[in-house]
Amino acid sequence: MSAAPVNGVPQTQAKSNLGESRYRAAFEQEESPMHQPSRHACRLPRQAAFCFTSCAALLSLGAARAADPAPPAATPQAVVDSMEAVFGPNAGKRRNHTKGLCAEGRFTTAPGAARYSRSLLFSGQPVPVQARFSLAGGRASAPDAARSPRGLALQFRLPGGALHQMAMLNVPVFSSAMPQSFFERLDADRPDPTTGKPDLARQKAVAERFTDNKALAAWMSQHRPPPSFANASYHGLHAFRFVNAQDQARWVKWHFVPRDGEKELSEDEIKAAPADFLAKALAERLQHGPVAWDMVLTLGEPGDPVNDPTRPWPAGRTEVTVGTLQVEHAGGSACEAINFDPLVLSDGVQAPPDDPVLAFRSPAYAVSWARRRAEAAQGQAASGQAPVGDAAKAASPRGEAATTKAVTR
Numbered sequence: 001m002s003a004a005p006v007n008g009v010p011q012t013q014a015k016s017n018l019g020e021s022r023y024r025a026a027f028e029q030e031e032s033p034m035h036q037p038s039r040h041a042c043r044l045p046r047q048a049a050f051c052f053t054s055c056a057a058l059l060s061l062g063a064a065r066a067a068d069p070a071p072p073a074a075t076p077q078a079v080v081d082s083m084e085a086v087f088g089p090n091a092g093k094r095r096n097h098t099k100g101l102c103a104e105g106r107f108t109t110a111p112g113a114a115r116y117s118r119s120l121l122f123s124g125q126p127v128p129v130q131a132r133f134s135l136a137g138g139r140a141s142a143p144d145a146a147r148s149p150r151g152l153a154l155q156f157r158l159p160g161g162a163l164h165q166m167a168m169l170n171v172p173v174f175s176s177a178m179p180q181s182f183f184e185r186l187d188a189d190r191p192d193p194t195t196g197k198p199d200l201a202r203q204k205a206v207a208e209r210f211t212d213n214k215a216l217a218a219w220m221s222q223h224r225p226p227p228s229f230a231n232a233s234y235h236g237l238h239a240f241r242f243v244n245a246q247d248q249a250r251w252v253k254w255h256f257v258p259r260d261g262e263k264e265l266s267e268d269e270i271k272a273a274p275a276d277f278l279a280k281a282l283a284e285r286l287q288h289g290p291v292a293w294d295m296v297l298t299l300g301e302p303g304d305p306v307n308d309p310t311r312p313w314p315a316g317r318t319e320v321t322v323g324t325l326q327v328e329h330a331g332g333s334a335c336e337a338i339n340f341d342p343l344v345l346s347d348g349v350q351a352p353p354d355d356p357v358l359a360f361r362s363p364a365y366a367v368s369w370a371r372r373r374a375e376a377a378q379g380q381a382a383s384g385q386a387p388v389g390d391a392a393k394a395a396s397p398r399g400e401a402a403t404t405k406a407v408t409r
């Protein structure tokens with residue numbers, strides 16, 4: 001089904017056919033603190049997925065499985081419950097991208113950027129940025145050389161005070177076209193209560209049912225992690241509709257290209273790497289000045305999919321640089337209270353109407369944010385301190401009601 005085209009680009013696309021091939025990702029997975037996962041050739045990295053559930057919901061999920069083989073539906077709460085079951089509760093911390101560090105800097109507009117969007121991101125005034133670099137997955141102690149995606153989340157404070165946010169990965173495609181495949185893959189890593197290990201038959205069945213991770217698996221098999229957050233490109237992955245002051249619209253995707261260049265660890269470096277080196281590498285790099293990334297738009301053309309982050313656009317699309325991010329400081333806790341909800345967008349940048357993954361992220365982040373902030377507040381209250389990053393209201397510009405509700409799970 002397609003709605004009226006914008007600049008020749010259809011507004012909606014047919015949903016991808018998740019059943020069109022039968023393949024499962026073939027790259028290493030980090031071990032959960034709760035179990036030693038099997039190492040068979042066809043698994044998505046746990047870091048590429050995420051979840052959660054209350055005890056009651058877990059029990060009802062188990063009962064539903066015994067009585068009915070139909071998989072449970074993906075809901076934001078169920079996904080975050082699964083994250084907790086797979087990675088551990090992570091009280092007070094993000095349920096996904098748990099290991100990370102805060103950073104600050106600013107964004108400057110490139111000449112001509114306003115031609116594409118009227119967003120105040122591109123007004124020409126420098127925009128202060130709160131950033132967070134991270135490792136995908138819910139393991140707080142994940143080794144920095146883990147073969148998992150790296151994340152960069154940005155909160156731009158625009159002239160006048162409005163916010164614009166992004167949460168990106170250093171991979172060119174996502175693992176899942178639908179929340180359901182993301183959820184089932186993740187939940188299949190949940191340890192079986194009797195064995196303490198994931199159910200291999202269930203993992204196999206899920207791998208056969210969902211094959212939307214094929215493009216990411218292929219990319220991961222060809223690439224190794226970066227030696228520094230400063231040496232990775234970060235991709236928005238979803239398509240967004242840019243609208244300029246004349247109301248002209250076009251579909252774009254964005255990625256941030258490091259001026260320090262992309263680098264990868266060698267296999268020997270991965271083996272020899274200490275558990276923690278990314279924070280130190282960034283701090284040392286920052287002693288020599290800000291680290292910069294150019295924000296590059298890829299301009300969509302008619303027929304390019306705008307509702308599926310697993311489908312890259314064809315090579316050769318026009319690219320334009322619309323600004324530069326400079327990270328000036330790293331460390332501290334200023335990002336901890338922030339919910340980097342990717343649907344916090346400014347006027348002039350619009351989400352697609354029918355990208356199910358993007359739509360699902362917002363409430364899932366809200367659930368994780370609500371749980372971790374409630375736990376942090378409880379922990380601080382018990383120790384008599386003020387909560388870290390006590391800007392929770394400003395930090396969660398969307399979904400305040402949703403998060404409050406979600407915390408009473």
Ligand code: HEM
Binds near residue numbers: 167178236
């Ligand atoms: C169904 C799909 C997805 C789900 C359910 C999901 C879920 C989550 C959750 C629960 C968090 C923790 C939020 C918090 O506590 O503040 C998170 C963090 C994050 N996600 Fe996703 N995510 C999904 C897809 C993606 C995609 C497609 C990207 C990149 C384009 C992405 C990038 C990130 C990043 C960078 C963070 C860390 C943000 C931070 O530093 O606070 N995620 N995700």
